[in-house]
Amino acid sequence: MGACTSKPSKSNPFSPREDQKNDNPAPTQLPKSPPPLSLPPTTPFLPLYTPSPAHRWKPKTPSTPLHFFRRPFPPPSPAKHIRAVLRRRKPNKETQNEAKIVEGDEEEEEEGGVELDKRFGFSKELRSKLEIGEEVGRGHFGYTCSAKFKKGEFKGQQVAVKVIPKSKMTTAIAVEDVRREVKILRALTGHNNLVKFYDAFEDHDNIYIAMEFCEGGELLDRILARGGKYSEDDAKTVMVQILNFVAFCHLQGVVHRDLKPENFLYTSKEVNSMLKAIDFGLSDFVRPDERLNDIVGSAYYVAPEVLHRSYSTEADVWSIGVIAYILLCGSRPFWARTESGIFRAVLKADPNFIEEPWPSLSSEAKDFVKRLLNKDPRKRMTAAQALCHPWIQNHNDVKVPLDILVFRLMNAYMRSSTLRKAAIKALSKTLTADELFYMRVQFALFEPNNGSITLENIKTALMKTATDAMKDSHIPDFLFSLNALQYRRMGFEEFCAAALSVHQLEALDRWEQHARCAYELFEKDGNRAIVIEELASVSLEFF
Structure with a gap:
């Protein structure tokens, strides 16, 4: 649902956009991941198809061909079910009063003029406490501005304020998403690798979430600046920070559900600056014995069990495995030109560990990534176990939390x-x-x-x-x-x-x-x- 800092402003980011079709793409750089998916439980499940055949010299098991960052591709066209979700989350005037959303035992009907309760109980003293500055980025459901505290213990402190228009909260699910995002941020704040939460405000039109201002840019930007490849030591530094944060979340019973390079920011431009996780818009609480069933996340990073509608915290570890694969070899492990194709690859294809640079990487690095990308969530490492893996356990005095x-x-x-x-x-x-x-x-x-x-x-x-x-x-x-x-x-x-x-x-x-x-x-x-x-x-x- 946006980030603390992001790319320059884009025009009209909230309205659904028609994807551009291009039969002969000639891309020049890797784009952002497609917008996060969020499908209601009633959405039909994706049919399974056999992925594209592998090269003749590859193993019999299907494997997604490498697509390096130096030869990226245009954003894939959303599948039909994803378009339906976007329409449901941002309905037009003709369908706005016809939506009927069911989430667990909660049912919201907007027929008969019944309006959603968009009162959150947050502070209404935004203007007296914060001086709002320029817009620094836009997300799928809101935008981010820089700001400074005018008074109090944080006087003079620069922060990032995420602004979420209430007009975009057209369903009960969207309202609950915002409530839960603030609740999770407030509960988890204080971890070294989590963006600091200051306060939440509201007025008649918007919700404002004041967070730590991270001016070092996204992890994705640094990946692209390096040409898509990290050394093993540099990749370990990134992995340790991500795994520490995710292990902490899972111990608290929180699953992020949208881990990707765009959702990790550096605190400064320094090479060794700290990495901070952002964007809990799709996060949720989960009991140790509970399975979630709604399909959410970003296509390239979504776990197979999410597509099967039965998952828990292990889905986050799969996303970490995708990030690790990208850091080490500069390409995504699963690729296709449409979301449907990506999902089929995630379900059926195996990551490619044959082409360069994998033969030149250590066996421990390959084993680390393979154990994160095991399609069976029961056999996949946890975040705490990954911190104990031989490839990473002795890197910079790694501290392992409870699992x-x-x-x-x-x-x-x-x-x-x-x-x-x-x-x-x-x-x-x-x-x-x-x-x-x-x-x-x-x-x-x-x-x-x-x-x-x-x-x-x-x-x-x-x-x-x-x-x-x-x-x-x-x-x-x-x-x-x-x-x-x-x-x-x-x-x-x-x-x-x-x-x-x-x-x-x-x-x-x-x-x-x-x-x-x-x-x-x-x-x-x-x-x-x-x-x-x-x-x-x-x-x-x-x-």
Whole structure:
């Protein structure tokens, strides 16, 4: 829904624009990503088609051909369903009173002259507190101006003010989007890699969101200035900041849903300036056991499970994988001339790791990107796990936060049968040093007493990083499922089993070795069959 700073003003940005058709494009530079998508749950799902055939020398698995930044392409034409969404979010005069939007249990009817309640309860003292300056950028639903505080603790502080016209909020969904954006910004502000939120104002015509002014430009601008390729060390610097921010959001129960280079700004023009995330217009709260189903995001960065209408925080990690791919090789992993084509590539094609510069990059870098771009969200790394990946774990003293996945896995483990617990413990004994690094970091964050943790340790560690957003996502309520730990302690060995994702282990090349070693812990007689006595023996050893 816009950014703190962006490109120069564009004419009439709020009205839908007809895409220009060009059968023989000759692009000269990479354009911005298409406007974020936001489809209501009733939109028909996209049909699946086979992607374009790969080159004859490529593997049998379809793969999107590389399209480098030095040979970009025009913006793709929106698919029919995306045009329908834009019409719904910005209806014309003839259809404005006919819209009927259903979002969960909420239904908004505009028939009979019933108007939307656009009172947000924000401060109305904008003119007395802020001196509004020039417009510095425009987004899809609003524009951004520079401003300065006239008085108070921030007197003289330059800020960016995002202006969202109330006239553009023509549906209940649009109104709720703005309420939620401000709520999330207010709750999460304070993180080093998140743009600082100052205050929100309103008058009869507009909503004003005062945020930190970032004058260093977008991450996309720096990518283009470099010709689309970063060194591995420079890419690590960017990745660490993005992953830290996303891991923090996910721990608070917030999914961003529109991560892309345009939504990260540098605080200054300095080469090593800090990266800040912006634009929470599509963000939402999500419980650890909840699945979202509305299709939102930007086409090039949308995860496969979003198109399947069943996703959670893992969708953000996919978007990070796309950004990492772009940083390292200068091209998008999935490309087509239309949104429909992009979606088909996301669902069916595999990223190209054969063409240059991939053969010259480290195996750790390739493994890092591949594990972020796993089409199965259960096998995809989390943001906290990515910070523990061998490619990135030792870069500039990386600090790893608590991983929300640990709580989900511990919940499943505590409810498992004795046999399943024994099998998972056997698998945990086969973990390598790199895999145990993540376990040790997470276990240490619970501040164990005498080498073990209790429910109190878990609650204390979680509350140390808690924000108001965590309450809205009901994460503290999720701890009730761990009440069994109230009466006993969990050592590191059992924690490794409780926090182990079998799905992620299956995605590794060495999965068969893990499974075989775990099997041999059960099979003791050498007859290649596990008998009841052996199961009982192993269970007694583990418990």
